[in-house]
Amino acid sequence: MKVSCSVNGQVLVADDVWEGESLLYVLRERFGLYGSKNACEQGECGSCSVYLDGVLVCACLVLGGQVNGREILTVEGLSHRTALHPVQTAFVEAGAVQCGFCTPGLVVAAHDLLRRVPDPTEAQIREALAGNICRCTGYAKIIDAVQLAAGRMSG
């Protein structure tokens, strides 16, 4: 089937999408947007987190065919050329990135949290990011990063 959708503000079209292809596959292999990661493809790790019509979803759980005519924002769409979003800067500075495979998903999830809750408590951060697995960092510096970003964005 043919899928046409807006991705990071640009209309993209994929032909011959199979019924079984996930949005994650379409983003990665058809649109070449490899920022959304494929660590479990089962909705458990959050490494594929993107916005679909403004709602945070796991791209691996959405079918490619479902996104026809809809709007998607991926991690690639959060920064503008070299200007990083404050969440992204904070992740780098706080040391919240090691291997970085979880990072795009966490950046999108943290972005979503700060959009809804500009000054989250530690408990709110933990709750919001509970669907994102990171195997490297033990999460401490991820919490630091979100707090750092929150401080800068409200300040």
Place this chain on the structure above:
Amino acid sequence: MKPRLAPAATVTGRVGENVPRPDGVLKVQGGFPYSSDLQVDRMLWGATVRSPHPYARILSIDTSEALAAPGVRAVLTHEDVPGKRVYGLEIPDQPVLAFDVVRYWGEAVALVAADHPELARRAAQKVHVQYQVLAPLTDPEQALLADAPRLHPDGNVTRHVKIRHGNQDARAEVVVTGEYEVGMQDQAPLGPESGLAVPDEEGGVDLFIATQWLHVDREQLAGVLGLPPDRVRLTMAGIGGAFGAREDLSMQAHACMLALRSGRPVKISYSRPESFVGHVHRHPGRLRYEHGANRDGKLVYVRARIVLDGGAYASSSTAVIANASCFAVGPYRCPNATIDGWVVYTNNPPCGAMRGFGSVQNCYAHEAQMDKLAEALGMDPVELRTRNALETGSQMITGQVIDGPVPVAELLRRIKERPLPAASDPGSLDLTTQPGGVSNTTHGESVRRGVGYAVGFKNVGYSEGFNDYSTARVKLSVVGGRPRVEVHTAAAEVGQGLVTVQAQIAGTELGVTDVVVLNADTRVGSSGSSSASRQTYITGGAVKAACDAVRRRVLALAELELGRKTGKTDGLRLERDSVVSADGREIVSLTTLLGDEVIEETHEFRPRQTTRLDPETGQANAHVQYAFAAHRAVVDVDTELGLVKVVELATAQDVGKAINPQAVEGQLEGGAAQGLGLAVMEEIQLKDGVIRNASFTDYLLPTILDMPPLRMDVLELGDPHSPYGLKGVGEPPTISSGPAIVAAIRAATGRPITRVPVRPHDIVET
């Protein structure tokens, strides 16, 4: 034809500073190319046909239907392996593709390459393999019995390590015994096993791959492919974590074979379920201990029998059991020891390297024993540990005398003296602070708090005479009017921050602002693996050695120039992109001094030699360096439901010298999380050799809600033998964190808890 790889970024920073990682900016933007993101034109996708049985004879393989399937470009079996049919890190016993028999569930039997990954997967289902199913041997104790079926020609014992230290008949006033069991843990790096093989025109191949050791991959691949090593070129692609899972070959040989056969680039990227059978795991273990001590708490002897389940193939089992045996007693003085460590073949999934490498399993046992002993003596458990703590100049049970700082007592003192967290507030509405979390299983009823301590240690670097070295090429030249250093090694940046560390070392040694670390590949000599907590020490040492050589040449050049002019050349140094005098005055900028000159040096660095364990007594100077860490855990346990909330972890670790303090903290935090995982969550569930939970839905990894705050004391005591006095950092956090948690659960519940991960029914009286 080359896929896009991460561009080398410029790093500025010195040893001891919090320098941000150069790949961080790309990683937060989603632009960092991992091995699973690679693509080139005309690329095919590989899929693997795997055994549905843990043990079976292969009667026939029929590939005809798969070959005829749409979009299929190649189907391969063991008959298509061009060179050696088996490979392995220590013992070449693992088939590239199974022939005659399969020895574990998920073993690779055949390969398919097709135009689309789904076509490849579907075609893989059309490879028809006829098996004669055999009864799997899944109990490691059974595998040791004389009448057990032999899974390999030399029998089922991969290695038996004997340590006989001191008096073998020693007796003691107080004796405690215990039996402990450790489940099988998965490294679960988030990035799947993946890579891209691109055939060249002359029968050679380029492999873009995420691996912990490029050169040992190449050596094995050259053998399998029947090619000279220079026709097999490896380039590092982005690595999504490793933790030991990328030490053995997974899809490397398969992708290369498919590429060479089809004449097209082939990418293989495992799914998560496939990843669970695509790499080796942490050895499950059964450990039987007897500790004897005097009434004053001094250890008299330790006797231990350790049996690790190596699974179907050897991988690095022989080295893992050496560690499990050498460190069996923990970081304590023990004049008499009798240790028997066995690692055996079974029909379980193969086990090999995982962070902690043999020192994790025994730490659960020796620390449980120390607590038991403390109780038998009526002594404080930390006091008992302190009384027996290894010190500088102490002798290990292998006879090796430990030099350099050995701060076991100091680490224990630090975690003990740290204030304890406040008692949990039963009225708190924040359910995430309770065992059971938002499942809303308790508001504090039946919740009891416990505090536990543990200390552990392990070696840094390879051991037992293994030729440990790393190679670094360092080039200094003027680029765009500025001096620039290029560092090139084959060392794997698995996420730990090695690229940053290499740049910091070069920046420090050559006093240059712009340092670029080139992507790792096999155009430079081996760096050894990113494992054994060794890279900062060994590859860091190589970068430093190459920089020393470059600096000597620069200063010689400067002396020549200046000597002619002023005759004053004493104490010249490199700093601020210039040659400076002893008192720091700029003499000449490097830009001026070098002009068009390029100064390049390649150096190898070797730590001090080690020796092999004596086969009868296990006595030897087997290890390069020892690294120590201690943990305190505070837990709340719902004693009715058996649910555990780890409230806080505290740690103290001697890192010798923190080259990048923020990255060091990251290692301590991430390592503790993996320790917590094994203690209370993570286990590969096996039934008759079959993995029952090969997914992130069923294999439970610690989330941000499971990980408590970690309080840290980072000591920098300086090892006299290593570059900058540094110690390996990566593994110690994973060793004692879990045992401290289990000790805390015991303290909270009064239950013996002899098995990890701790399950609810181990806590709840049944």
